[in-house]
Amino acid sequence: MSPMISRARVGRALGLVVLIAAAIIALGPLVWTLSTSLRTPAEAFVNPPAWIPVNPDWGNYSAVFEQIPLLSFFINSVIVTGLIVAGQTATCMMSGYAFAMIRFPGRGKIFVLFLATMMVPLQATMIPVFVLIKWMGLANSLSSLIVPALGGAFGTFLMRQYFLQMPKELGEAARIDGASPLQVFWFVYARMAVPPAAALATLNFSGFWSEFYRPLIFLSDQSTYTLPLGLVGLQGNLGTGSVSVVLAGVVVALVPSVLLFAFAQRYFIEGLTTGSFR
Amino acid sequence: MRGEALFGYAMILPSLLIVMLFTAGPILASIGLSFYSWDVISPPRFTGLDNYEQLAADQTVLHSFAVTLGLAVSIVVLEILIGLGLALLVQQRRNTFVRATFRTVFYLPLLASASSVAIVMGYMFDQKFGVINYYLGLLGIPNVPWLTSDFGATATIVIIAVWQQVGFAFVLFVAALSTMPQDVLEAATIDGAGPGHTFLFVKLPMISPTILFVAVVGIISAMQLFDQPYVMTKGGPGYSTTTTVLLIYQTAFQNLQFGYGSTISVLLLLVLIVLTAMQFFGARKLVFYQ
Numbered sequence: 127m128s129p130m131i132s133r134a135r136v137g138r139a140l141g142l143v144v145l146i147a148a149a150i151i152a153l154g155p156l157v158w159t160l161s162t163s164l165r166t167p168a169e170a171f172v173n174p175p176a177w178i179p180v181n182p183d184w185g186n187y188s189a190v191f192e193q194i195p196l197l198s199f200f201i202n203s204v205i206v207t208g209l210i211v212a213g214q215t216a217t218c219m220m221s222g223y224a225f226a227m228i229r230f231p232g233r234g235k236i237f238v239l240f241l242a243t244m245m246v247p248l249q250a251t252m253i254p255v256f257v258l259i260k261w262m263g264l265a266n267s268l269s270s271l272i273v274p275a276l277g278g279a280f281g282t283f284l285m286r287q288y289f290l291q292m293p294k295e296l297g298e299a300a301r302i303d304g305a306s307p308l309q310v311f312w313f314v315y316a317r318m319a320v321p322p323a324a325a326l327a328t329l330n331f332s333g334f335w336s337e338f339y340r341p342l343i344f345l346s347d348q349s350t351y352t353l354p355l356g357l358v359g360l361q362g363n364l365g366t367g368s369v370s371v372v373l374a375g376v377v378v379a380l381v382p383s384v385l386l387f388a389f390a391q392r393y394f395i396e397g398l399t400t401g402s403f404r
Numbered sequence: 405m406r407g408e409a410l411f412g413y414a415m416i417l418p419s420l421l422i423v424m425l426f427t428a429g430p431i432l433a434s435i436g437l438s439f440y441s442w443d444v445i446s447p448p449r450f451t452g453l454d455n456y457e458q459l460a461a462d463q464t465v466l467h468s469f470a471v472t473l474g475l476a477v478s479i480v481v482l483e484i485l486i487g488l489g490l491a492l493l494v495q496q497r498r499n500t501f502v503r504a505t506f507r508t509v510f511y512l513p514l515l516a517s518a519s520s521v522a523i524v525m526g527y528m529f530d531q532k533f534g535v536i537n538y539y540l541g542l543l544g545i546p547n548v549p550w551l552t553s554d555f556g557a558t559a560t561i562v563i564i565a566v567w568q569q570v571g572f573a574f575v576l577f578v579a580a581l582s583t584m585p586q587d588v589l590e591a592a593t594i595d596g597a598g599p600g601h602t603f604l605f606v607k608l609p610m611i612s613p614t615i616l617f618v619a620v621v622g623i624i625s626a627m628q629l630f631d632q633p634y635v636m637t638k639g640g641p642g643y644s645t646t647t648t649v650l651l652i653y654q655t656a657f658q659n660l661q662f663g664y665g666s667t668i669s670v671l672l673l674l675v676l677i678v679l680t681a682m683q684f685f686g687a688r689k690l691v692f693y694q
Contacts, residue, residue: 141493148490149509151567156512158535159524173538221419230412236420243427245680249628249649250673253656253666254433255426277422307411336517338631339649343657354519358635361523369527376520383515391508395575 199356222285329397476626487573522635
């Protein structure tokens, strides 16, 4: 009996060692980024790195706002991500609801069209989308990023799955009491769909806050750059001399994601598990 | 009833417009453009199958698919192995706070953008000044050419992609393991199955749908790899990390070959469709659905 128990104990202890090692690897680059962003530019490449900044040099953080238009990148990212999240949540709630709850001719066929486009990655259709954006006169503006993302097949699918599980009787009862279809949607069902809407919103936030490919292609004027594009440009412009300044920018870009995650962790995980069809 | 139908159309209209204009339309337009030669400046010229003939003989394109597929498979296999391993180890911990802490830690890298991670890792993997080579040097491994050799650059991209995304597989495996019916596990124990047997013959079959799901999603997203090679290597050294999407970008938006770029895009689309279908239908036999 006792050798069995001690073997299990040793196994569990080894397991913990592996987990701690993995946690150190997961956190290492994040800690390095933070601590190096607080070193003077001259010290940034001195090894071993000062993992715990003893004399933090906050100067990099003011430098990153002074030397490059980080504030403008930040504001652009907030506008783009905010409008996409708000817009897409609304349009996908509407279309998901209609596909689940309302009968109209052609519903099945249109839904199949949505499903068929769901798996198609943006990268494979970028050339015609770019031509269209140029033709619409949206190139080199934040609208080029926002407008094409104001609706979506995936969000529609996600919301539809959720609305399908809701009882139809509630809406029918409200209709008999004289509510209009819009009132039924808004006052009866939309309220019950807050959890999946929040999951979709956090999923879209992570996706669009980090987005690099479309901004790279659509935006040519620095005043329209979003954070990821601006930071990559910054890395090129400043060269290796000011690593710590670049890293300060990286930290600034990471803060909103971490804050949102701290407050809405549940929805992140939900969005991930239900939403990874993308 | 007619009012109801009109309301339905009105509700789907915004999403429908976006899907038609920016996804369905462009898929067809990509196929159409793939038969043209177009430098954006002069009007497009119909060239029939010329682009496809060029494609069939273009070593760079074929190589980019091999590179992408190699990266994608390496990344996904490692993600599944490491993610599953960590999930099993975390499930062993009895303290819920400890479990939650590890979950948060392994999720954190996903919060950064891929391009930010590429910037950071570019510094960390720097051959001369990077912190990685500093510590490897202390262990007696000098001067690894991470970003300056073919194999090193490929390995670096795999490492940083796995580092950032393993939390995705991990979270899904934790969810699958924690919803596993306890009576089945107990029955296995009563029948005398050790931990190894329980894992192989009970747990593994029951989480096989999650493994398939992680594999499908992982392969599809890894086939679109762009940010990391664009930021860290620009596809080099040589073409060793030129992924298909990076090649499409260079072809269309740097060399202004919109027609030929579309031809490569159409091939990418086909490969993705085949991969998805293969994984769904081919793996059906290997996967256990309750």
